Amino acid sequence: MRYHLIASRARHDTRDWQVKRRERTRQLIELDGLVAKSGLIDLTDDDRAVIFGILVEAAARLRGEDKDQSIMVWRRRGKRAFEDDSINDHLR
Template identity: 55%
Template sequence: MRTWQVVRRRRTRHLIELGGLVVRAGIVDLTGDDRAIILGALLWMADKLQSDQREQARALWAAKGKRAFEADPATHKGADR
């Protein structure tokens, strides 16, 4: 397999995993699959991460995410990403 194919497959897998997190969090259902709302929420997160509240937001979100991973042993292996 060519190097570019390996890189492309790795990137595709990563994007699929990120999409799975959006679904798992219930965002798709809660927004009615409205991509403008989803993008707006992600942009809001990015703004928080660029603000003086960065560390507080990261700590809060990391704790919530770790609890969610721990609640489902099948996905616990992904908690360290």
């Protein structure tokens, strides 16, 4: 009986771990897609240090006093880019 309880907990823990891992994998794939869609890979010749530097710079700006302004501008640009891309997809 005790073995069944331990085995059941182990299966549950494994499932939780697998669900969290799948969620993280999906998030990373989506972020990779956004980096590619933005053109950063081509524009930097796939230089990971440059791409990381851009992200570090954005994070620094988000830690600054102009955080809300930066978010507003970036959100507007992102939405516009998604809309433009959606229109272009329909025209192809």
